Amino acid sequence: MTIEKDPHHAAVAEENICRAGLSDRVEIRNGLALEISPELQQKFANSFDFMFIDADKENDVEYMKWALRLCRPGAMVVVDNVIRFGGVLDPDSVQRDPGARGSRDLFEFISTHPMLDATAIQTVGEKGWDGFALVVIKPD
Numbered sequence: 001m002t003i004e005k006d007p008h009h010a011a012v013a014e015e016n017i018c019r020a021g022l023s024d025r026v027e028i029r030n031g032l033a034l035e036i037s038p039e040l041q042q043k044f045a046n047s048f049d050f051m052f053i054d055a056d057k058e059n060d061v062e063y064m065k066w067a068l069r070l071c072r073p074g075a076m077v078v079v080d081n082v083i084r085f086g087g088v089l090d091p092d093s094v095q096r097d098p099g100a101r102g103s104r105d106l107f108e109f110i111s112t113h114p115m116l117d118a119t120a121i122q123t124v125g126e127k128g129w130d131g132f133a134l135v136v137i138k139p140d
Contacts, residue, residue, distance in 0.1 A: 001026065003033045005055070034059060037066040046072045054080040057099035060106040064135070068115065073139040079106060083122055083131035110135060
């Protein structure tokens, strides 16, 4: 399943999934993840083994809370773009950049949550200096 906010991105995803021969196994939902997630909880609570979060960074803590509801213990959650060109460590950036603040809040949430283990991986490439968090929901 993928949730795409932008209808254009949803159409691109649908085309690629179809081309890969996975249309019968992948569902595309168009809309805001924070609005769609409560619907998913009714049908898919504790069902997912993997979740990839690449959305508005200021809501990363909320997305992680939904991951805890939707993923089963042992699941892997990847959160993209969490280094924010180093802004996550810069107090000035955290004050002026909601994305850096959201990533910082995410790391604080993960570090204090008893069911989560995580690490962040820094990447450097054509998009600059960024990275992702690998989070494991601990088995009971």
